[in-house]
């Protein structure tokens with residue numbers, strides 16, 4: 001994996017590497033991978049996690065060069081947390097977040113909001129984030145994997161999320177940063193929150209991400225379920241051509257859905 005990243009970095013001068021999953025904290029050589037990426041001179045290494053193993057791994061990750069993590073947290077009430085994750089013990093996630101903050105990591109929260117499932121959790125999650133002085137992004141549900149054909153019934157839109165937050169807070173929009181997936185708002189009290197509105201406010205026009213799966217295949221777009229297979233024998237010309245093919249997968253307007261699961265292609 002490090003060899004592939006090194007070769008991609010030589011071609012693309014990568015700015016940020018984000019380790020996703022599945023669950024990256026389950027990967028046995030995670031600390032070595034972080035240190036290896038760091039040694040290539042890529043300064044921004046990020047990671048998206050469910051935080052179940054974060055208490056143990058936060059400090060070693062920080063030492064290896066990790067600076068910022070995203071924690072997926074879709075609910076803070078125990079019942080809804082179980083409904084969303086099929087796991088008990090939200091407290092373990094919260095303890096993981098506190099351990100990460102104590103280790104000096106920047107923490108952001110990602111909460112996928114699904115109509116009728118966890119839309120009641122928007123304000124409790126926001127208040128938790130504000131209490132810890134961390135940034136939270138709410139995500140519209142995506143038509144991927146098992147939700148490919150029926151995500152619409154769960155869609156809770158950016159407008160609906162803003163209406164829910166407006167019941168307790170006044171806020172104003174901030175300028176969008178180029179290639180950012182999230183739109184941000186600042187509350188009157190100061191804290192900022194974001195929304196990743198993949199469905200209702202698509203951001204394909206300046207998407208600059210490339211995905212590498214655990215088999216060493218690349219994808220230029222979440223809408224594509226056609227892996228581009230990298231081969232150890234590819235020379236730089238062959239690699240450049242494959243990168244061009246991957247980037248040609250990008251959509252002009254919007255995400256069109258995929259039967260691939262996020263577990264396979266990375267969040």
Ligand code: SF4
Nearest residue numbers: 204207221222251255
């Ligand atoms: S659908 Fe593809 S091009 Fe559009 S934002 Fe997602 S990954 Fe980028």
